[in-house]
Amino acid sequence: MCVSCSSGDRSLGVKGQDDWEEVSIEVDDLVDAGLSLVSVNTGIVIWASQYTNTIFQIDNIRWEDTDGDNEPEDPQIEYNLLQYGKGNVSDVINPSSYRCAVDYGNWIYNAGVVEPAIPGCNAATKIPTGTPTKIFPQIIGNALDKNVPTHKWWGSIPFRGEMRVGDVNDTAHVTADPIRARVSNKVYA
Incomplete structure (x- = not known):
């Protein structure tokens, strides 16, 4: 504490x-x-x-x-719990978990697979302002008919990390492929 x-x-x-x-x-x-x-x-x-x-x-x-005072409120968001393995996962991320950082721009994290930039960030509380822009998975075949966790679909996932020197608008990405994961400051489609 x-x-x-x-x-x-x-x-x-x-x-x-x-x-x-x-x-x-x-x-x-x-x-x-x-x-x-x-x-x-x-x-x-x-x-x-x-x-x-x-x-x-x-x-x-x-x-x-x-x-007995100040009972915690239930989340004011709609969600469903999906069976996955021996447990379950939510089909949405709780907006109360969103956090942000100010580093040559406002960057959001704990918000799922979204564009990393966010309109505003309160640096003291690390609570972002604005709505994250979702990135949708690039999935094919049988995966189209199932709920697919984000770590199993093909695509680039932005994360907070080092940016290329001199370019404050470009974030790092992890791009999964069947053989290896590439870490780069460029998106591979």
Whole structure:
């Protein structure tokens, strides 16, 4: 969690000397200590304050809404779950997962197979503005009659990566073919 160093340490006291011990920490207490919920950017960090060679086993971590307010909303998007292998996949990507970066332009990621450029990006929150432009798969044969995951269709997939020196409008691409994957700053049709 991103708690400012100026907020001080949060001591848990001596724990687990004799056996497993449950520890509960209120998120509101962390917010009061300086945690910004819009900038949580790491996992849980725990260390021994008085001992060396200490072994921690942390298990069964979960977030619970104990005060009953602010129930999470269901996604406001239409989606279907498709059986795939022993699990399932959604037929759409949740727009809440979209993120962006500002690097000689505004670039979107976590948005599926889309054009990499996006009209705007809030650099502080990494939340893009505008609607991503989908790229449609180039599939043939029996694949035309099935739901095909993006990693199995033929085509170029843009990704965030190095651009060619001197050309801020050209992103890198991975192009799959039956023999190898080419990584290039050019699209191969």
